[in-house]
Amino acid sequence: MPEALLKIVIENSDEISRNWLDQVSERRGNGYTANISEELFQSTNREFVNVIFSSINRHGSTEELETFSERLINLGWPLSYLTDGLQTFRRVTIDFILNQSDQVDTEQFSKILTVVDNWVEPIIKELVNEYSGSWEHIVSLQRVALQELSAPLIPVMDNITIMPLIGTIDTERAKLIMENLLDGVIKHNAEVVLIDITGVPVVDTMVAHHIIQAAEAVRLIGSTCILVGIRPEIAQTIVNLGIDLSKFPTKSSLRKGFNKALALTNRDVVNLNQDANPDLEKLLDSLK
Known part of the structure; x- marks a missing residue:
């Protein structure tokens, strides 16, 4: 059949x-x-x-x-x-x-x-x-x-790296952040690391604790950690929770944090138009 x-x-x-x-x-x-x-x-x-x-x-x-x-x-x-x-x-x-x-x-x-x-x-x-x-x-x-992609470490200049964080930070991700941060600091020979929390929606006691641990671990291996991207509502939350972030620098924006990183590595941003040599400018103009 x-x-x-x-x-x-x-x-x-x-x-x-x-x-x-x-x-x-x-x-x-x-x-x-x-x-x-x-x-x-x-x-x-x-x-x-x-x-x-x-x-x-x-x-x-x-x-x-x-x-x-x-x-x-x-x-x-x-x-x-x-x-x-x-x-x-x-x-x-x-x-x-x-x-x-x-x-x-x-x-x-x-x-x-x-x-x-x-x-x-x-x-x-x-x-x-x-x-x-x-x-x-x-x-x-x-x-x-x-x-x-959850915890990338990006070298932007000699001795300066940035770790942009986006989304919620849980215990598992915090562990990954710590590992990538320490490995990256050594790999890139970073003197300053900027942790950017602009994209982190909520910073509670647990998140702050993980960030403090990461910053302390970076300090122990001879580098400086700067926390950037602290929005007004995040700053208010941190104060209300009584979280102590005084052990490492904090800045409201990545730009301000990067300027601080330049200062810590004995560098500065120079405006070439203002500080240019007049004789050199004349020479360059004559060659045009």
């Missing part, structure tokens, strides 16, 4: 595919595919149903399944698209087979269900496993990338 049903399904794959495409399109609605273009939606559906038939006809080939699921992940399509599509294929195929017979008793109906389930279930299992594995790999790569 399985081989006979398989022959019927394969020989009528065009009609089954049309019925499947119609039902999938009807169920599109306002869900996860609402923002996808009609052309991409229909082309993906056609590819999906072809993958299903290829898997059934080849008795367990997984190469096309892997390629298709990987492409969907890269496009950002959810797993529910795959599972919903396969359940729809199950219903459409069973309905088509039943319509080919004038009379179907309970035993025959049960056998048809079992045969179709034996086709569809391995595909669902393979797609879910492949999708989940690829998704976990992508999430893992994204997590590493986010960690690298």
Whole structure:
């Protein structure tokens, strides 16, 4: 019976595919595919149903399944698209087979269900496993990338580096900030580090404690830490909480903090137009 049903399904794959495409399109609605273009939606559906038939006809080939699921992940399509599509294929195929017979008793109906389930279930299992594995790999790569971006240390000048912080600082991120800060200070031979908290929405006791720890650790290895980006509301919060930031310099903006860093490294910003040598200017003008 399985081989006979398989022959019927394969020989009528065009009609089954049309019925499947119609039902999938009807169920599109306002869900996860609402923002996808009609052309991409229909082309993906056609590819999906072809993958299903290829898997059934080849008795367990997984190469096309892997390629298709990987492409969907890269496009950002959810797993529910795959599972919903396969359940729809199950219903459409069973309905088509039943319509080919004038009379179907309970035993025959049960056998048809079992045969179709034996086709569809391995595909669902393979797609879910492949999708989940690829998704976990992508999430893992994204997590590493986010960690690298969550506490960057940027060398802007000899002996001066900046660490811009954006977003909420929790215990795990504070640990990463500490590690990157100490490693970066040594790597870049930084004398001054500016921690910019302009993008940190809330500075509470815990956040301030982590910043103080980081600044103290930087001091212990022979460098100076300057806290910049202290907005008026942040300053008020720090005062109200009784947090002591007197052990290291603080500035309201990155520009002021950078000028302080220049002073600490015995440098200054010079306006060349005001301090230029008149004789040199005349010489340069004569060469024009």
